[in-house]
Amino acid sequence: VLQREVRIQSLMLREQMAEAQQKWAEADRWADEIAKAGNIALATLRKASIQMQQGNYDAAAALLEQLPEGNAGEARAKLAAQVQLQKTAKNYAKALELQGRLVALQPQDPDALYEQAMLAERMNNMELAETQLRRLIELQPDFHHAYNALGYSLADRGLKLDEAKSLIEKALSMSPGDPFITDSLGWVEFKLGNLERAAELLEQAYTKQPDAEIGAPLAEVWWKQGKTRPAEELLRTVLKTAPNNDMVKKTFERLGIKP
Numbered sequence: 452v453l454q455r456e457v458r459i460q461s462l463m464l465r466e467q468m469a470e471a472q473q474k475w476a477e478a479d480r481w482a483d484e485i486a487k488a489g490n491i492a493l494a495t496l497r498k499a500s501i502q503m504q505q506g507n508y509d510a511a512a513a514l515l516e517q518l519p520e521g522n523a524g525e526a527r528a529k530l531a532a533q534v535q536l537q538k539t540a541k542n543y544a545k546a547l548e549l550q551g552r553l554v555a556l557q558p559q560d561p562d563a564l565y566e567q568a569m570l571a572e573r574m575n576n577m578e579l580a581e582t583q584l585r586r587l588i589e590l591q592p593d594f595h596h597a598y599n600a601l602g603y604s605l606a607d608r609g610l611k612l613d614e615a616k617s618l619i620e621k622a623l624s625m626s627p628g629d630p631f632i633t634d635s636l637g638w639v640e641f642k643l644g645n646l647e648r649a650a651e652l653l654e655q656a657y658t659k660q661p662d663a664e665i666g667a668p669l670a671e672v673w674w675k676q677g678k679t680r681p682a683e684e685l686l687r688t689v690l691k692t693a694p695n696n697d698m699v700k701k702t703f704e705r706l707g708i709k710p
Contacts, residue, residue, distance in 0.1 A: 595625035606639035630660035663693035
């Protein structure tokens with residue numbers, strides 16, 4: 452049994468390497484070898500991944516439908532793979548529906564709840580997102596991502612700003628120096644009208660992690676401070692690194708700048 456598992460792991464590594472190099476036919480051959488070695492479910496998952504990365508979402512979905520769901524573990528694994536496929540295909544409504552079924556199977560699982568909340572937020576179902584994040588905080592009080600996500604969501608909508616700040620500060624106390632949480636704190640300070648403090652926090656976060664989703668809010672704060680030229684330059688810089696980022700696009704719109 453051990454030898455079989457070692458062989459399957461070796462084959463999977465080779466398949467993943469071929470996939471990473473976009474050698475699709477070779478990756479498919481390795482997936483066939485995984486099936487021959489006795490793990491048909493894993494082979495099916497790998498074949499679905501190969502199709503998904505080529506944009507063949509219908510073919511990937513058909514493969515995932517073949518996965519067994521004879522027990523709770525198999526049912527969860529199948530749903531999780533289907534959620535990932537729908538997210539990759541940007542079918543977020545379908546992904547949220549499937550994630551809801553996954554949460555129903557494991558209602559106490561923090562990762563499943565968090566994923567459901569993030570998908571709900573993407574679909575602008577803020578009531579569901581907030582409910583599940585609050586539930587997650589009750590279930591696992593040290594899940595700092597939930598505090599940050601809830602605080603940012605409230606701040607972004609201009610709601611309960613004092614609570615939003617408190618939630619984000621709680622998250623930052625659990626993960627000191629995290630640039631994405633520092634970014635959230637900067638955003639809530641911006642919403643509170645504290646432009647200097649907001650700029651200070653966002654500059655600190657962007658220096659540590661020059662991510663588009665930190666750079667865009669920083670550009671907006673600079674713009675509100677009257678630093679329009681550096682703000683526009685920064686926004687154009689982050690657009691080059693993330694040309695399809697929704698936050699960056701919306702920032703251009705809000706500031707009335709043509710991309």
